[in-house]
Amino acid sequence: MNFHRAAHLNHQDVRIDELTIHSFEMGVYLAEADYDGRKSFLVDEDNKPQQFQSIEQVKLALHRCTIYKAYLVHQSAYDEMCGGAEKVDNTLKVPLFVPGVS
Template identity: 65%
Template structure:
């Protein structure tokens, strides 16, 4: 399984192509980073599992030193999982958040 460590990415010389903050229930967020042509979640060094964040601001602060070119908030709604409803379709909402302009 691919993963990234926050301590390796939150440095001034690091340029992250894309940061996707996945929103889950009860204020739980996971950060997926596309860096060096490798897309993977940030892991918690203590547990070896994906690192949990409790707000978008906490994620932004965690990457304060790195340059983030594009950042998005991604959320999937569970409201289409009703009995008798048609088969589930991808209802992911992806909203642009913060980042720098595209490199030229």
């Protein structure tokens, strides 16, 4: 099983191709990093997905490495209305600004 830890990635020589921050209800964020050809979620010391309380907290956890692309992703549950149309993909993917990367 592939996994990454923020402490292992947060070094100046680390280059993350893509960072995806998944937003969930109740202010929970999970970070998924594509590093060294492996795309996986950041995990804590117990190998469980590391939860963050804000995007800023994710940025602080990875402030020393280089991130080429970063996105915030959110899927809404509000399309599950009674009598509504069939469920469609309502994923919102917003690019995030990463300082120092063009």
